[in-house]
Amino acid sequence: MTKMNISLTVNGQVHEVEAEPRQLLIHLLREDLNLTGAHIGCETSHCGACTVEMDGKSVKACTVFAAQAQGADITTIEGLAEPGTLNVLQESFREHHGLQCGYCTPGMITRAHRLLQENPTPTEEDVRFGMAGNLCRCTGYQNIVKSIMAAANELNPAKEAAE
Amino acid sequence: MIPAAFDYHRPQGIEDAIAILQKHGDDARVIAGGHSLIPMMKLRMAEVPNLVDLQDIESLKGITIQNGRVNIGAMVTQHELITNEGLAAAAPIMREAALQIADPQVRYMGTIGGNVANGDPGNDMPGLMQCLDATFTLFGPDGARGVKARDFYEGAYMTERDDEEIMTAIHFDASTAGYAYEKQKRKIGDYATAAAAVMLTKDGQTCSSAAIALTNLSDTPIWSQGAGAALIGTDCGPAAIKAAVAAGLDDIDPSEDNRGPIAFKYHAARMMISRAIASAWARA
Amino acid sequence: MNDLSPDRAERSAKLKGLGHSRKRVEDQRFTQGRGNYVDDIKMPDMLFGDFVRSPYAHARVKSINIDKAMALPGVIAVLTAKDLEPLSLHWMPTLAGDKQMVLADGKVLFQGQEVAFVIAEDRYINADAIELVEVEYEELPVITDPFKALEPDAVVLREDLAGQTSGAHGERKHHNHIFLWEAGDKEATEQVVETADVVAEEMVYYHRTHPCPLETCGCVASMDKVTGKLTLWGTFQAPHVVRTVASLLSGIEEHNIRVVSPDIGGGFGNKVGVYPGYVCSIVASIVTGKPVKWIEDRMDNLMATAFARDYWMKGKIAATKDGKITGLHCEVTADHGAFDACADPTKFPAGFMNICTGSYDIPVAYLGVDGVYTNKAPGGVAYRCSFRVTEAAYFIERMIEVLAIELNMDAAELRAKNFIRKDQFPYTSAMGWEYDSGDYHTAWDKALTAVGYDVLRAEQAERVEAFKRGETRKLIGIGLSHFTEIVGAGPVKNCDILGMGMFDSCEIRIHPTGSAIARLGTISQGQGHATTFAQILASEIGLPADSITVEEGDTDTAPYGLGTYGSRSTPVAGAAAAMAGRKIRAKAQMIAAYLLEVHDGDLEWDIDRFVVKGAPEQFKTMAEIAYASYNQAIPGVEPGLEAVSYYDPPNMTYPFGAYICVMEIDVDTGTHEIRQFYALDDCGTRINPMIIEGQVHGGLTEALAIAMGQEIAYDEIGNVKTGTLMDFFIPTAWETPTYTTDFTETPSPHHPIGAKGVGESPNVGGVPAFSNAVHDAFRPFGLRQAHMPHDHWRIWKIGNDLGLHDDV
Known part of the structure; x- marks a missing residue:
């Protein structure tokens, strides 16, 4: 199989990886870069367990070829906070029991991170709609929504004050 | 679910892309956002020996609205359609429909060109384009031509587009008409019932x-x-x-x-x- | 010492024991993406295995040509049944007393069946090689309907069973019949039904669905040829049982097998069974001497491993004119697919379906279940429920509704009229179960009051009138459900899996400085065991939960247990934890007595210490005692502070609950909106309210999915029509409502801490609540029964069949 050199930035670090063009981004991250936080759930772009951030967009890494990611700037769950620490969203998921088996969680949090970048003061409806690309089988979403709303509040003292 | 191997091309200009299509004929396909094509490739229902990625071609990007005419590059994503305020004013039905397509992640990647060009009867944009009486620009070895959305679709995955052509842009008139896109679906991410x-x-x-x-x-x-x-x-x-x-x-x-x-x-x-x-x- | 003085309250709070909404210790890792799931495991030289699967539901395998696949660089081997036959591994025993092909032996019996196992250097090469394996099939007639399977001239599915007129569960009355399992008193029930004032009859179908955890099944097998030790990591809800099965199958001595369940991305029953992928990976590792990983893809998961339900339940419920139930008769035709691979306790081939008298005092009852082979995937697992309990609950909660229609009576009132009364517990049901405890009327009244039941009924009636006048096209359904679960399998005297009694276990070691590690025979798949088991122990041994590590899933270190499914972890392993904790405390009391120079009997336990009775200033804390146990020679007492408990529960536990769903149905589109969902659960003693609530939310959402759209559907030639998450319905946050949770607390009298288990209640009670809401909306127009799932077109069809549309 013909391999190509793929250069991409992941969590602030530049990586050069030799990969077949058909290799899926999720495999490149998990197998080549040992970033196993994002998971594989459905493989048809429905579940969002593989969600990472690519060039400021939430994407499902099971439906992106490594070759397409040539030159991309990618953030994974491992890059959201310094190792061993939790960012506001991660802490909020812990605080509000926004996870159970943990399998969907990296994709959830990575997606929620982008959602709050674009809409820092979401309504519950905004959160439910904005998280609809991520499936969870354990929580029924109620505490996920609660976690994200709480994180938004935490990140927006101004909003809190206004309420 | 693993796709078959392919050679990857990332042309920088539309002419380069056309040249690749001409060279490989049936063995080449273009990829825009990939969210229709990649699952098909992973399920091995589509075999694509040469994949031509359009992401670097600048001329396929951007939304412009001039003299009451809306021009949308084929590589404009659903997410851009939703967030572009000018478009929301010129053709609010676009935002209404785009919000009902797939889910947030898919909308960041999925493009209007991919949605209208591949001829999947489940896609939402083709009907919308017919409603707007849009014109598609197809660019091929002999240059560009326009085809009406209302004349474009021939059958499932069969369109007026020749194998060596690439859809580059979509055009329609801005409109103040009353509008609605009503879609019944089983859940977020589903095609329309x-x-x-x-x-x-x-x-x-x-x-x-x-x-x-x-x-x-x-x-x-x-x-x-x-x-x-x-x-x-x-x-x-x-x-x-x-x-x-x-x-x-x-x-x-x-x-x-x-x-x-x-x-x-x-x-x-x-x-x-x-x-x-x-x-x-x-x-x- | 029952007053909680400030000092005592503070000490108690510090423990974060029973009743504390303790934050989960698991989440630090999971929120950072630092979980360790089976596909995260990487080993040097690891190979990847995957299956060539049958595209046909029933076909003879004429030939398999692996030459082209083997010629592909990077392909190590392709195994077929012929390769496994010399090892007697081409078939394997199932947990239900049947056997299953590991790789197609002459024929295939369902679409997606494993035909050959390709071993390659990576998954990309593997996928290419699978395309190159050439299999020649000769198609055979396909049966996907269990009733057709039992017709006299139906094609023989299991040729391997030719001439066998009996199986693991008795007589086989037809070549596609597996067993007839009966409970209750058939004759007496039939007599009651014949002579009753009122009899409601209905066929209630609980369709085929699938647990579909977000993580699929998989494993890594690693045979170390130097040490002779096999290590198997995998998605196992019962790792110890897997070890025993692996030993029995492979001939490797059990001490030379280590089975590890790492983090598991949801199980819901999908990961109880033993699958061909595990067997082939082990063989492949033994053959190649290298670690071999097998991970299902989503289509494989939905097509081949562990479906749930597919029960056709024909019911007759008898009652007096004024609504007192006098008898229940149930005949089930159970579609088990191609092999009987249910994961039920051995003596219960239909699980605990005989709990189908539900929450009601029914004097006489009969259940007969016919298991049947078809050309569908094997399974029949307990998808977020105890064994066949959600089938049972759905059946009785539908029959109650049908009876209410027959009697022209309010369904809430009919339930209340027939509940087992509080003073009847412990209550022995007509099918022989001893319900340990319950207070159904209190829960029911609380639920009806909470939702404003009478007001809702009035609103519903007004809506029906408005609908009839043509002013609206929306109807309101009020879905009622009062369920009783039977969980915590179970007493060794009648519960075993492959002969292993269904006890569970806990081992505790207290460290010198007052922290501890506890190991259990269960394995969390999201339930938060590391958090809650530590809480049970904190309350028992007086060390803070934060100082107690809980470890599960490694058979080399954890004591033997039967695993986590059927809501058995809290009732069985939780009890073992409490009992082991009490052993620790008993020894600690002797040590404290020695240290305080008093008799054992002069001491009493106080939260985290032993104090001298009447002299509370004289005490030894558990931490002090722990230290002493390691550094002092205490006459008559062994050093150290450890305990093990193997707990054989004296009975099952019987959690119950009252659920009410208020649903708006758009008759025109068949769409629905959940306006309100109230869930009251009584799971006995509440260990961690936060986790209980989370379990209820999740279980209800799975119930919503099942009731409103989720199914494994086949076409008439056995093709799976719902093989990806495009068609297999899992609701997103957008389609999922917000739930209101509530509780009553009726402790189990026989469980050491009174806990009953909760994880599965919301699925068991939720499905009938959602489904009954749909039925209830159309009840005023004459609907009696409409099969699930209630997706848009099926709801449209209800309205259509009732003449509520004007376009046909």
């Missing part, structure tokens, strides 16, 4: 123009001239809606799938058409 795009203009209390197009109710999108005609000159009241629905149903040929049997598809089509007309009329 039935969907209807409706645009209406009003002269006093009389409908002066009407365009109605339907999604996933045949092997192509359906622009129902009859349904539109049934409304023109009416007050879009119950009788007119009933006539338009009847005309629309005459034009479709739905098939049974997990969303339901054919009789239900007709019923859902009826509901979506009538609701979209009522909603568009209220906004006209």
